Amino acid sequence: MKRSSTRLRTQSRTARRPSQPAEARAANPHAAAQASAFIVRKAKRGDVAAVTALDERITGLAKSEHWLELYDRQKKAGQPAGIFLVAIGAEAPDQLLGFIVGEIRAWEFGSAPCGWVYALSVDPQSRQLGVGEALLEAMAGEFRDAGVAKMRTMVTRDNLLPMLFFRGEGMMAGPYVQLEKDLH
Amino acid sequence: MKLQIASRLAIFAVLELTEHADRQMTVADIAAKYGVSTHHLAKVMHVLGRAGLVRSARGAGGGYQFCGNARRTTLLDVIEFFEPLGPGDGDGGEPGNGTSEAGALDVVLGEINDAVRATFGSITIETMRRLVERERRAPPAA
Numbered sequence: 001m002k003r004s005s006t007r008l009r010t011q012s013r014t015a016r017r018p019s020q021p022a023e024a025r026a027a028n029p030h031a032a033a034q035a036s037a038f039i040v041r042k043a044k045r046g047d048v049a050a051v052t053a054l055d056e057r058i059t060g061l062a063k064s065e066h067w068l069e070l071y072d073r074q075k076k077a078g079q080p081a082g083i084f085l086v087a088i089g090a091e092a093p094d095q096l097l098g099f100i101v102g103e104i105r106a107w108e109f110g111s112a113p114c115g116w117v118y119a120l121s122v123d124p125q126s127r128q129l130g131v132g133e134a135l136l137e138a139m140a141g142e143f144r145d146a147g148v149a150k151m152r153t154m155v156t157r158d159n160l161l162p163m164l165f166f167r168g169e170g171m172m173a174g175p176y177v178q179l180e181k182d183l184h
Numbered sequence: 185m186k187l188q189i190a191s192r193l194a195i196f197a198v199l200e201l202t203e204h205a206d207r208q209m210t211v212a213d214i215a216a217k218y219g220v221s222t223h224h225l226a227k228v229m230h231v232l233g234r235a236g237l238v239r240s241a242r243g244a245g246g247g248y249q250f251c252g253n254a255r256r257t258t259l260l261d262v263i264e265f266f267e268p269l270g271p272g273d274g275d276g277g278e279p280g281n282g283t284s285e286a287g288a289l290d291v292v293l294g295e296i297n298d299a300v301r302a303t304f305g306s307i308t309i310e311t312m313r314r315l316v317e318r319e320r321r322a323p324p325a326a
């Protein structure tokens with residue numbers, strides 16, 4: 001595997017793409033008031049509090065230790081093993097719009113090195129503006145730079161939104177089926 | 185897995201209408217491309233029309249237009265009127281119903297059914313269009 005530079009192309013994007021359907025805009029009036037552009041960059045330790053708060057708002061579970069531990073573990077391992085990116089308002093750098101966490105894992109289940117996306121969240125008030133897509137594209141770029149040719153994620157079947165999103169981004173079912181068992 | 189012919193036609197028709205959004209396609213145009221009877225396709229279009237997914241244009245050469253949002257309409261939205269997707273037919277008429285064996289079989293069929301619904305329910309017409317483009321670019325099978 002090619003060693004990656006730890007450089008992250010800080011991406012600056014305008015929030016509204018021309019393809020944006022009109023009703024998406026209408027359905028999200030707050031979004032229009034949000035920063036007109038956003039930046040995707042590597043997460044800093046100081047971002048973790050906002051990540052925790054956003055995750056708690058979406059999942060209803062506070063996991064501050066989890067996110068801090070994850071950040072510190074990734075930092076120690078260094079890129080490209082762990083990748084933690086955030087999207088922030090271009091004009092409001094303390095405003096977290098979303099985050100994505102990924103990791104390159106090798107020979108898991110016999111699979112050649114691949115990039116796993118295992119967390120992705122966009123602030124409900126900043127959705128359908130291309131933030132999720134920009135985060136996923138930035139992650140894909142990091143994986144590619146690290147010489148990885150495949151990106152994977154896992155979604156729940158009964159929550160269609162993430163699946164609609166990932167499929168819209170060109171992802172399809174892979175060769176694995178997830179199995180599980182109750183242990184009590 | 186096989187779909188009902190009406191479901192296939194419904195998907196093909198919606199794909200044609202979204203690809204040629206600039207002009208109205210007639211039932212005859214679409215039927216000719218897919219080698220099906222205009223009669224069968226007309227019935228499918230009628231159902232899609234009632235569901236508010238397509239609109240027929242009056243007047244000479246009156247064709248059809250897609251009137252949903254291709255980025256938000258899923259394959260499930262298009263085929264659910266034609267396809268018996270779902271946990272059995274609920275009438276209790278399946279042989280063996282009520283036995284543990286049938287219960288076990290229902291668990292297996294439920295797993296398959298969940299995957300089928302999630303797949304059709306998460307692929308939009310827009311995503312499907314991209315898959316069509318990918319097929320067009322793919323080298324023909326040897």
Ligand SMILES: CC(C)(COP(=O)(O)OP(=O)(O)OC[C@H]1O[C@@H](n2cnc3c(N)ncnc32)[C@H](O)[C@@H]1OP(=O)(O)O)[C@@H](O)C(=O)NCCC(=O)NCCS
Pocket residue numbers: 019020021024058118119120121122123126127128129130131132133134161162164165166168169255256
């Ligand atoms: C899934 C999620 C990350 C998408 O973020 P987003 O910034 O709103 O997504 P984008 O604006 O970049 O949308 C990209 C594409 O995804 C699809 N998409 C996004 N929201 C959608 C919706 N509500 N319905 C249908 N498709 C949708 C579309 O294809 C969209 O492209 P389009 O707007 O050109 O049609 C966001 O909704 C989210 O955080 N959801 C809750 C958390 C979650 O479930 N995370 C994933 C599991 S780890």
